[in-house]
Amino acid sequence: MILRHLSLELFRGFKALDLPLGRRLTLLMGENGAGKTSVLDAMAVALGEIQSHLPQVKGRGFRKTGDIHQSAGKLAPYTRVGLTASDGLQWDRMRWRDKSRTTLKQVPFYAVGTRALRKHLDQTVLDPFNEGQPFVMPVFAYYGVGRALLDVPLSRKGFEVDEQPFAALSGALEADSRFRTAFAWFYAKENEELRLKNESKNFELRLPALECVRRAFQAMFPDLRDPHVTLNPLRFMVSQGQEPLDITQLSDGYQTLMGLVMDLSARMAMANPHLADPLAAEAIVMIDEVDLHLHPAWQQRVVGDLLRTFPNAQFVLSTHSPFVVESINNLLKRHAIRNLPLADATIKALLPLDPADVCAYVMSEGQAQSLMDAELGLLDDRLLAHFNRISAVYEQMRDMEWDSNPS
Numbered sequence: 001m002i003l004r005h006l007s008l009e010l011f012r013g014f015k016a017l018d019l020p021l022g023r024r025l026t027l028l029m030g031e032n033g034a035g036k037t038s039v040l041d042a043m044a045v046a047l048g049e050i051q052s053h054l055p056q057v058k059g060r061g062f063r064k065t066g067d068i069h070q071s072a073g074k075l076a077p078y079t080r081v082g083l084t085a086s087d088g089l090q091w092d093r094m095r096w097r098d099k100s101r102t103t104l105k106q107v108p109f110y111a112v113g114t115r116a117l118r119k120h121l122d123q124t125v126l127d128p129f130n131e132g133q134p135f136v137m138p139v140f141a142y143y144g145v146g147r148a149l150l151d152v153p154l155s156r157k158g159f160e161v162d163e164q165p166f167a168a169l170s171g172a173l174e175a176d177s178r179f180r181t182a183f184a185w186f187y188a189k190e191n192e193e194l195r196l197k198n199e200s201k202n203f204e205l206r207l208p209a210l211e212c213v214r215r216a217f218q219a220m221f222p223d224l225r226d227p228h229v230t231l232n233p234l235r236f237m238v239s240q241g242q243e244p245l246d247i248t249q250l251s252d253g254y255q256t257l258m259g260l261v262m263d264l265s266a267r268m269a270m271a272n273p274h275l276a277d278p279l280a281a282e283a284i285v286m287i288d289e290v291d292l293h294l295h296p297a298w299q300q301r302v303v304g305d306l307l308r309t310f311p312n313a314q315f316v317l318s319t320h321s322p323f324v325v326e327s328i329n330n331l332l333k334r335h336a337i338r339n340l341p342l343a344d345a346t347i348k349a350l351l352p353l354d355p356a357d358v359c360a361y362v363m364s365e366g367q368a369q370s371l372m373d374a375e376l377g378l379l380d381d382r383l384l385a386h387f388n389r390i391s392a393v394y395e396q397m398r399d400m401e402w403d404s405n406p407s
Contacts, residue, residue: 144175
């Protein structure tokens, strides 16, 4: 499943918002409080209806308080979030202020509800599953700023692993860290792989689902290798050069991104283990502050690395980083020169990103203004104004210093 459009009505700080979404990438920028996280949360609420309809999965919904728009101290009569998929499938979810007749009269008649979505899930997921037929699970995940808190288990207590494909969506829309779930899954799959090796006497055997996660890990962290779990004490280990390292010894940047990549790749492997390459399946991935804890050098490559590692995933990202913005411009420009002969290895290594697959917005005062320059196919340079203002202050102080020292 890939999304084409998000619509909000009376959701938190938004009176109304219609937001086209990029096939590969949607970028959200803006000052703190501009509504970037609210947009991601609204998408999560709408996608939570999928969780609610599937067995063994708890669905995310509206919060008890705080989601209905408030103005002049009064709550709006309702809030609505809606999504349209690339195949035209539409659904929306609503929460009413209360069940009074006055409130119900103000609820819009054009809401489409969730009937079409539920019918779609019955036909494409539940019916094939119950009949033992192959099907493709929709995959989505939301990573908020809470993912910075890497949750490494200290014991194997509670390491039950659900092998049903629906388990791939369990907790997928909770924005905080879920590394513990990926850790438990990785540990269970390593044990399964070891058992199969011993039974077959084939010590080159690799479990495809586990290899899927290892490939994602290697693609995102080429300087690290051999991710594995050790016991006594329970640790998740990697190797850097010849040095074995506990992941808790790595920097916050490594830990933050590692938890995300392992969680996402494990979910894709759990959801569709029958596919030749689960990493190539469609997925919807929302990341708040994609630059979180990353060094500027890493910020310049993180988006390209994610797009390359998960080649059919749709990413909706927020960022404050000019390095992320300029790195996306490099990918867009790489697409523009894709048919030219290229000698520079750095340029050749960039992933071409089609502007038709990208949307970018600056959020302000409950509105979203496009950052895409239609003529150039690039993100425009209005963000330079912030840096120009900083430079202007520095230059003013430098001039004052020079004036005070005429000699």
